[in-house]
Amino acid sequence: MGKALIIGAGGVASVAAHKCVQNSEVFEEICIASRTKSKCDALKAKLDGGKTKVTTAQVDANHVDELVALIEKVKPDVVMNLALPYQDLTIMEACLQTKTNYLDTANYEPKDTAKFEYKWQWAYRERFEEAGITALLGSGFDPGVTGVFSAYALKHHFDEINYIDILDCNAGDHGYPFATNFNPEINIREVSANGSYWENGKWVETKPMEIKRVYDFPEIGERDMYLLHHEELESLAVNIPGIKRIRFFMTFGESYLTHLKCLENVGMTSIEPIEFEGKQIVPLQFLKAVLPDPASLGPRTKGKTNIGCIFHGKKDGKDKTYYLYNVCDHEACYKEVGSQAVSYTTGVPAMIGAMMLIQGKWDRKGVYNVEEFDPDPFMEALNKWGLPWKESFNPELVD
Numbered sequence: 001m002g003k004a005l006i007i008g009a010g011g012v013a014s015v016a017a018h019k020c021v022q023n024s025e026v027f028e029e030i031c032i033a034s035r036t037k038s039k040c041d042a043l044k045a046k047l048d049g050g051k052t053k054v055t056t057a058q059v060d061a062n063h064v065d066e067l068v069a070l071i072e073k074v075k076p077d078v079v080m081n082l083a084l085p086y087q088d089l090t091i092m093e094a095c096l097q098t099k100t101n102y103l104d105t106a107n108y109e110p111k112d113t114a115k116f117e118y119k120w121q122w123a124y125r126e127r128f129e130e131a132g133i134t135a136l137l138g139s140g141f142d143p144g145v146t147g148v149f150s151a152y153a154l155k156h157h158f159d160e161i162n163y164i165d166i167l168d169c170n171a172g173d174h175g176y177p178f179a180t181n182f183n184p185e186i187n188i189r190e191v192s193a194n195g196s197y198w199e200n201g202k203w204v205e206t207k208p209m210e211i212k213r214v215y216d217f218p219e220i221g222e223r224d225m226y227l228l229h230h231e232e233l234e235s236l237a238v239n240i241p242g243i244k245r246i247r248f249f250m251t252f253g254e255s256y257l258t259h260l261k262c263l264e265n266v267g268m269t270s271i272e273p274i275e276f277e278g279k280q281i282v283p284l285q286f287l288k289a290v291l292p293d294p295a296s297l298g299p300r301t302k303g304k305t306n307i308g309c310i311f312h313g314k315k316d317g318k319d320k321t322y323y324l325y326n327v328c329d330h331e332a333c334y335k336e337v338g339s340q341a342v343s344y345t346t347g348v349p350a351m352i353g354a355m356m357l358i359q360g361k362w363d364r365k366g367v368y369n370v371e372e373f374d375p376d377p378f379m380e381a382l383n384k385w386g387l388p389w390k391e392s393f394n395p396e397l398v399d
Contacts, residue, residue, distance in 0.1 A: 002358035003029040005074050007061055007091060008082035009039035011182065011295045011339050012105065012140070015347025016082055016354075017043055017054075018337040019385060024051035026355050031074045033057040034083070046338065061087040067094035078103055078354045082347075085109040085186065092124055092135060099131050101357050105140030105350050106186070107231040111271075118234055122367060129366035136362070137369050139353030140346035141326075142168055142248070143232035145387070146309055147371035148349075148378045149324040150240050153311045155375060157322050160242030161313035165398045166230065169251040170342060171220045172303040172330045176292055178259035181301075181342035184288040191260065192269050196229040197247040198237045209257065213249060213398055217306045218390070219327045225249040235369040242313060249398065263287065294343070301330040301340040310395055323395035326387050336386070345387065352381045 004020060004027055006013055013032065020027040030052060032040040040056035047054045059070045061083045071079060071094055081091045081104040088108035095102040108120045121137055128135050138144050146166050154161055170181060180187040195206040211227035230248035237243055263269050268287045273280045308325020326345070333344035353370065356362035362373040370378070382389055 001026050001028060002077040003027070003075070004031075004078050004080055004354050004358075005071060005076035006030055006032045006080045006082055007034065007059065007067075007087075009034040009036065009043055010082070011298075011343030012347045012350065013082040014043055014295070015337050015339050015343050016080060016350040017047060019348055019351035020354070021047045021050045021052045021054065023351065023355065023385070026358055027052050027351075029053040029055070031055045031057055031076065033059045033070060035060050061091055064090050064093045064097070067091060068097050071095070071098040071100055076100060078357050080350055080354050081105075082350060084183070086111045089120060092121065095133065095135070096124070096127055096131055099133050101133050102128075102135040103139050103350065103353050103357065104137060105144060105346050107138065107143070109186075109189075118231060118369075125367040132365050134357060134363070134365060135367040136353050136357060137367065138232060138235070139349050139370055141307055141349055141387075142166060142230060143235070144346070144349045144353070144370055145326065145382065146232055146307070147236060147239075147369055148375045149309045149389070150236055150311070151371040151373070152375035152379050153309070153322055153324060154240060158311065158313040158315050158320060161240055161311050162242055162244045163312040164236060164240070164243070164246045165310045166232070166246070166248045167215060167217070167225065167306070167308060167310065167325075167398070168249065169215075169217045169220055169223050169225065169306040171217070171223060171251070172301045172305065172341065174292075174297045174301045174340075176297075176300075177255060179292040179297060180294060181297065181340065182294050182346075184291045184294070185284055188260070188263075188269050188284060188287070189271065190228065190230075191250075191252070192264060193229060195227045196233075197227060197245065198233050198243070199245040215249070215398060216396060218325065218392070220304055220306050223251040224253075225251045232369075236371060239369060239371050247398070295339070298330075298334040298338060298340045298343075301334070304329050305341045305345060307345060310397065312397065321394050321397065323392045324389055325391075326382070326389050328387065348385055348387050349382075352378055352385060355381065
C-alpha cells in the first residue's frame with residue numbers, strides 16, 4: 001500500500017523498521033538511510049526475507065539538498081525522521097520542497113542550547129498546509145502515546161481534563177554502573193536541564209531533580225521519580241481543553257543520579273566547546289563516545305517499563321480519576337526485535353503514526369501533534385502491534 005523512508009539507523013529506527021516489515025500489508029517498501037550506510041546495510045540484513053522490500057541509502061540529514069535528492073529518488077509516502085532532534089528542521093524543509101509527509105518522535109532542539117520547544121516546528125504550519133502535506137510531530141511514546149492517551153481519555157471518559165501527570169518508569173537493569181537507555185547526549189541534556197510544569201496558564205520552573213515523589217507502579221512496585229520538563233506538556237496545554245496543571249515525572253536509580261552528579265561537577269555534561277590538544281571538543285559529545293552504546297544494552301537488560309498518564313477531571317459534573325498505561329518487558333522486546341524496551345516503546349508508535357498517514361486515517365494538512373487526531377485507530381493499533389494498554393479507575397494520585 002505504501003512506502004516509507006526511515007532516516008536513522010539507531011535503536012528506535014531498528015524497532016520501527018522491524019515493525020514496518022511485520023506490517024507488510026501497509027509497508028510494501030522501506031528505505032533506511034543514515035550518514036553511515038553500513039549500519040543501514042546491517043539492519044537490512046536482519047530484515048530481508050519478508051514481503052516488504054528493504055533498500056538502504058547514505059544521507060547526511062544536516063544537508064537539505066542531500067535529503068531532497070534522496071526523497072526524490074525514493075519517492076516515499078512518508079519520511080520517518082528517527083535521526084537526531086537537531087535535524088528536524090532540515091528534514092522538514094526537504095519534505096516541504098518535495099511535498100512529502102513528515103513524522104518524528106522528538107521536537108526540534110538547537111544544538112547549542114538544551115531547549116525543548118515546538119515553536120520552531122509549529123512555525124511551519126501554514127507552509128505544510130499550503131503544500132497539501134502533513135507533519136506529524138512526536139509520534140513516539142512520550143511524546144506520542146501519552147498524547148494519544150490524553151485524546152482518548154477526553155473522548156471517552158471526561159467532559160474536561162483538569163490535571164495530567166505523565167509517569168515514565170524504567171525499572172530495567174543493564175548491569176552497568178552508568179549508561180543511558182537512549183542517545184546519551186539527548187538523555188543527559190534532558191535530565192540535567194531545569195524542570196518545569198504547566199499550571200494555571202503559565203510555566204513554573206524548578207531546579208534539576210528538585211521535586212521528587214515515590215510512586216507504586218503497577219507490575220513494578222515503588223520507585224523514586226523526579227519532575228522534568230518534557231515537550232508534550234507544551235502541546236497538551238494547548239490542545240486539551242480545561243487543563244489546570246500538567247506534570248512529567250521520570251524514575252531514576254540512585255546509582256544513575258550519583259554518577260550524573262559527579263559528571264556534572266567535573267564539567268563532562270557541558271555542551272559548551274572547549275579546546276583540547278588544539279581541537280575544539282564538546283564534553284558531552286566526548287562522554288557519549290565513551291559510554292556504552294544504548295543499542296548494546298538490549299541483550300543485557302532485564303525488567304520492565306511502565307509509562308502512562310493519570311487524568312483527573314470531570315464527567316457529568318462529577319470528579320473522575322483515570323489511569324492509562326503500558327507495561328513493556330525488556331527481555332521480550334529484545335527477543336522479538338533485538339532492542340530493549342526504551343527503543344521499542346518509541347519505535348512501535350513511530351510505525352503506527354506512519355501507518356495512520358499512509359492509510360489516510362489521520363489526514364489533516366499542516367503541522368500537528370498526535371493528540372489533535374482521532375485516538376481510536378491508534379489505540380487499536382497499539383494493542384495489535386506490541387504495546388497493549390491497560391486502564392484503572394480511581395488510581396493512587398501523585399500529590
